[in-house]
Each structure stands twice: as C-alpha cells, then as structure tokens.
Amino acid sequence: MPSRLRVDGLRTRLVLVFITIVVIIAGATAGVVSFMARSWIYSNAQDVATAQFRDEIQDADGAQVTRANSSGLIQIFPSDMTLLVGDDDEVQRGSVDPATLSPDFLAGVGSRGIIRFVRLDSERIMMAMSVRVFEATDPDGDETLVTAVAIRPLDGVQDKFDDLLRAVALTLAGGVLVSGLLGMWIASTLVRPLRRLDQAAARAADGDLSVRLSEEGVTELAELTTTFNTMIARNETVIRGLEESEEQARRFVADVSHELRTPLAALVPVGEILREEIPQLSPDAGAAARIVSGEIGKLTRLVEDLIEMSRHDALQARLALDDVDLVELVRQSLTRRGWGESVELRGPDSIDATVDPRRIDVVVANLVGNALRHGEPPVRVELHARPEWVDVSVVDHGPGISPEDSHAIFRRFYKVDTARGRSEGSGLGLSLAVENVRLHGGTITVDRVDSSTVFSVQLPRLRPR
Numbered sequence: 001m002p003s004r005l006r007v008d009g010l011r012t013r014l015v016l017v018f019i020t021i022v023v024i025i026a027g028a029t030a031g032v033v034s035f036m037a038r039s040w041i042y043s044n045a046q047d048v049a050t051a052q053f054r055d056e057i058q059d060a061d062g063a064q065v066t067r068a069n070s071s072g073l074i075q076i077f078p079s080d081m082t083l084l085v086g087d088d089d090e091v092q093r094g095s096v097d098p099a100t101l102s103p104d105f106l107a108g109v110g111s112r113g114i115i116r117f118v119r120l121d122s123e124r125i126m127m128a129m130s131v132r133v134f135e136a137t138d139p140d141g142d143e144t145l146v147t148a149v150a151i152r153p154l155d156g157v158q159d160k161f162d163d164l165l166r167a168v169a170l171t172l173a174g175g176v177l178v179s180g181l182l183g184m185w186i187a188s189t190l191v192r193p194l195r196r197l198d199q200a201a202a203r204a205a206d207g208d209l210s211v212r213l214s215e216e217g218v219t220e221l222a223e224l225t226t227t228f229n230t231m232i233a234r235n236e237t238v239i240r241g242l243e244e245s246e247e248q249a250r251r252f253v254a255d256v257s258h259e260l261r262t263p264l265a266a267l268v269p270v271g272e273i274l275r276e277e278i279p280q281l282s283p284d285a286g287a288a289a290r291i292v293s294g295e296i297g298k299l300t301r302l303v304e305d306l307i308e309m310s311r312h313d314a315l316q317a318r319l320a321l322d323d324v325d326l327v328e329l330v331r332q333s334l335t336r337r338g339w340g341e342s343v344e345l346r347g348p349d350s351i352d353a354t355v356d357p358r359r360i361d362v363v364v365a366n367l368v369g370n371a372l373r374h375g376e377p378p379v380r381v382e383l384h385a386r387p388e389w390v391d392v393s394v395v396d397h398g399p400g401i402s403p404e405d406s407h408a409i410f411r412r413f414y415k416v417d418t419a420r421g422r423s424e425g426s427g428l429g430l431s432l433a434v435e436n437v438r439l440h441g442g443t444i445t446v447d448r449v450d451s452s453t454v455f456s457v458q459l460p461r462l463r464p465r
Contacts, residue, residue, distance in 0.1 A: 014190070018183030019176055026175045030168040037164050045154040046125055050115050053127045057081070057148050061113070061131035073133070077148055084147040095151040096126065109147055123158060126151045193221045197228060209236035271296035305428040308362075309412070312435045319356040319439055326351040326360070326390055326459075327383055333364045334381070343368055347383030353390055353461045359436040360459075363444075364392070366429035367455050371396035375453060385461070389442075392457040400448045409446060410434045433457075 060076045073083055073091060083092040084106075090098050108116040109128045117127040127150060132143040196213060203211045209232060213225045274289040281289055311317045327350050334340050364381070371379045375396025384391040401409060412431045437444045442459040 012187075014187035015180055015183035018179045018186075022175050022179035023172070026172050030172055034164060034168055038161060041157055041160050041164070042119070042122075042154070045157045046117065046119065049125050049152050049154060050117055050127055053150065053152065054115060054129065057129055057131055060133065060146070060148075063131075063133050073146060076133075077146075078150070081148040081150045084149065085144060091146075094149070096149045098149075101128075101149065106147065119154075120151065123154050124151055125154055190221070193225065197225065200228065200232075204232055204235070209239060267296050268300060302428075305432060308432055309428060309435070312432075312439075317435070317439055320358065321354050322357055323352065323354050324357050326353045326355065326392075329355075329357055329360060330364050330381055330383065330392070333361045334368065337365060337369075339368060339372070342372070342377070342379065344378060344380035345383075346380055348385060351383060351385045351390055351461075353459065355440060355459060356436075359439065363433045363436050363457065364394075366433040367394040367457070370394075370429060371398070371453070371455070374398060388461055390459045390461055392459065394455045394457075395449075395452050397452055400453050401446060406446050410444070 056078055063076050073085075077083055077092070078094075079092075080094040081092070082090070082094040082096040082098060084098060085091050105116060105118065105128065108114065109130045111130065113129070113131075115127055115129045117125055119125050128147060130145050130147045133146055134143055200211045200213050211232060212229050215222050215225045215229065271293040275293045278286045278289050308317075327345075327347050331340075331345055334343050334345065368379065368381065371394050375398030377397065379394070379396045382391075382393040382395065384393075410430050410433075412428055434444050437457055437459065440459055442457060444455065444457045447454050447456065
C-alpha cells in the first residue's frame with residue numbers, strides 16, 4: 001500500500017519545490033508573452049482599422065464634387081465620418097464631435113494622405129486623414145482640403161486576448177501537473193531508498209543484525225547503503241562477540257558456583273562447629289573462629305545467589321504457585337530473620353494472592369535487608385491491595401539514591417559505595433529480586449519520595465498456573 005504524502009516529508013517538499021519553480025518560471029514567461037502578445041494584437045487591429053479607413057477615403061482624394069459642402073461631400077464619404085473643411089469648418093458630423101478634438105491631434109493631419117490615430121480604449125480607435133477635392137464647376141480651380149475623422153471599433157481584440165489568456169492558463173496548469181508528477185517521480189527515487197534504509201535500521205534496532213540492503217541507485221544513496229551495510233556487519237561481529245563473552249561468563253559463573261557447592265558442603269558443618277566451640281576457645285582463637293564462620297556464611301549466600309541467577313539465565317527458573325495470604329507471608333519473612341521489631345508492617349489484615357512463596361520471601365528479604373544495611377530507620381513495609389494487583393513498598397529514611405545510581409542499582413554486582421555506604425553483600429540481591437518479580441509478571445522500581453527512599457513492587461494477584 002503506498003505511503004501517505006506527509007506534509008513535512010521529503011517527497012512533499014520536493015514536489016512543492018518543483019511546482020513552485022514551474023509556477024514562477026512559467027508564470028513569468030506567461031506574463032511576458034501575454035504582454036507582448038497583447039501589444040501585437042492591438043497593433044495588428046490598429047493596422048487593420050487604419051488600412052480600412054485609408055481604403056474608404058482614398059478614392060475621395062482628387063474627386064470632383066458639386067460643392068465642397070455637406071450635400072456635395074456626403075456622396076463620397078461614409079456617414080460615420082466627421083468632415084472638416086478649410087479652417088476646421090464642420091460640414092458633416094459623424095461619430096466624432098469636433099469640439100472634442102484637440103488642436104494637436106488635428107495639426108498632425110494638415111497634409112493630405114497622412115493618417116493620425118489615437119486609441120480611446122481597449123475596443124475603440126479614433127482616426128483622421130485629409131484628402132483634396134475639386135468643385136465640378138471649376139475643375140481647374142483651387143483644391144479644397146477635407147479632413148475626415150471617425151471612431152472605429154477594434155474588431156476581435158478582446159476575443160483574441162481572452163483566447164490567449166485561456167491558452168496560457170491551460171499551458172500553465174499543464175506545466176504544474178507535469179512538474180508535480182515529475183517531482184513525485186524524482187522524489188520517489190530518492191525517498192524509496194531512504195525508506196528502505198529506515199526500515200532496515202528499525203529491524204537492526206530490534207535485533208535483526210542479518211539485514212542488508214542492495215547497493216544500487218544514485219551514487220550518493222549507493223554509498224550511504226554501503227556504509228550502512230558495513231556498519232551493521234561490524235556491529236553484528238561486535239555483538240556476537242559480546243554475546244559469546246556473556247554466555248561464557250554465565251557458564252563460568254554457573255560452573256564455579258556448582259563446583260564450590262562440594263567444598264562448601266564440608267565447610268558449613270565446620271563453621272557450625274567453630275561457632276559452638278567459640279566459648280571454649282582463647283580470645284584470639286575465638287575471634288578467628290567467628291571470622292571464619294561469618295565468611296563461610298557469606299560465601300554460602302554468594303554461591304546460592306549465583307546458582308539461583310544461573311537458573312534465571314538458563315530460563316530454568318520456575319514458579320511454584322500457591323494461594324497465600326501475602327500479609328502473613330511478609331510478616332513471617334520479617335520474623336524469621338529477626339526483623340519483626342525493627343521493621344514496621346502496614347497494610348490490611350490479609351491480602352489473597354497467587355504467588356511463589358519462596359521467591360516472594362527472597363524479594364522481601366533482599367529489599368528489607370538492603371534498607372536496613374544502607375538506609376536509616378524507621379524502615380517499614382507497606383502493602384496495598386487492588387482488584388488485580390498488589391503493591392508492596394519498602395521505605396527507609398536514608399540519604400537516598402542518586403538519579404545516576406537509580407538506573408543501575410538493579411544490575412548485577414552493582415554497589416553504590418559512595419552514596420549508600422560500603423556494601424557487605426554480593427551485589428546480587430536486588431538483581432535476584434528483579435528476576436523473581438519479573439517471573440511473576442510484575443515490576444520493581446525505586447524512587448525518592450520526600451525524605452524517604454521507596455522500593456515499589458507491583459505483583460499480579462492472580463497468576464495462571
């Protein structure tokens with residue numbers, strides 16, 4: 001389906017430019033031609049009128065009349081002519097009132113055979129010419145100079161000019177139409193490759209790095225296409241290398257975490273024995289035992305987090321859904337970790353939801369533990385129920401998170417050392433919280449509200465099993 005013509009598009013602009021150029025050039029040419037043709041039409045009409053006028057009175061030149069007065073001259077001059085004899089004496093009034101004739105106009109026809117004319121308007125011309133006549137009673141006597149003046153129409157001038165204007169208008173309209181079509185064709189040859197380039201760039205942005213364009217068309221567009229293909233090829237190589245490196249890193253983490261489970265399985269009982277024997281040990285040995293036992297616990301949590309993250313990366317994490325009271329689930333999570341007294345729980349008496357209790361426990365533990373370690377009291381958990389969603393918010397009153405860190409805080413192994421103090425965790429807690437929330441079809445965000453840092457979790461109340 002052809003694309004619509006956008007007002008601000010390149011095609012529309014090129015078409016408008018072509019039409020504008022043609023209108024300007026053709027309009028100017030039509031104006032000049034019309035002006036020159038108008039002058040030619042009037043000049044031709046004037047020549048026809050004066051030639052006809054000359055022919056009408058040429059036969060009267062040298063004619064013999066009974067008397068040089070009205071009765072004698074009317075026989076040889078048309079009735080529409082005003083005749084003046086001698087010192088402008090009127091002997092016949094035709095189409096011109098002698099009183100309206102200026103001396104300058106009459107002075108130009110004082111000699112016989114000379115025509116004087118003036119155009120009165122677009123359709124009329126006034127002409128004058130002098131001839132000599134002789135009285136029949138005295139053919140050898142003195143001649144009498146008779147000046148004939150008449151107003152004649154300029155036949156067909158307006159019709160010819162109207163025909164000219166119609167021809168010019170049709171030619172101009174045809175030129176605009178042809179220029180518009182030509183502009184659309186030229187614009188299409190330019191826009192079509194650009195549109196293909198845009199579509200290819202959109203596919204590449206969506207992850208299809210196999211897209212390539214045929215390197216054809218005008219030289220500049222072909223060069224642009226070549227550059228685009230080269231860029232996509234290089235990006236594909238780089239991205240494939242990054243994907244391979246990331247996959248290798250994930251496999252490495254998964255392999256290392258699984259390999260560490262065996263020695264950890266032996267170290268955990270040792271750590272428990274050391275904790276039990278601390279009262280019987282010397283102060284130095286007891287301090288060392290506490291350090292070893294604590295580090296074994298941290299290493300255990302790190303390995304467990306790595307294994308859990310590797311399951312998410314391999315898309316092997318599954319939900320074990322159950323219908324639970326979400327308020328009671330959060331309360332038990334806080335109590336199990338000894339946070340029941342230090343963390344306030346706000347919400348209704350109960351909220352029914354279908355979730356994976358173990359994964360929601362991990363989410364609550366990570367968010368509350370993060371608030372206790374890096375924030376400042378009071379710390380509270382707020383629950384709000386909606387028809388289809390449950391909102392879980394963890395609020396603390398610490399120094400907050402900078403806008404730069406808020407975009408990266410959920411990345412793996414990211415630690416906000418300068419803003420939130422030195423972290424003793426693995427840097428995977430918030431990442432695991434995000435993965436578990438996403439697995440439920442929910443979202444997790446962090447915001448600064450007044451003087452509080454708020455981690456907000458949205459969970460669907462019902463999840464298909």
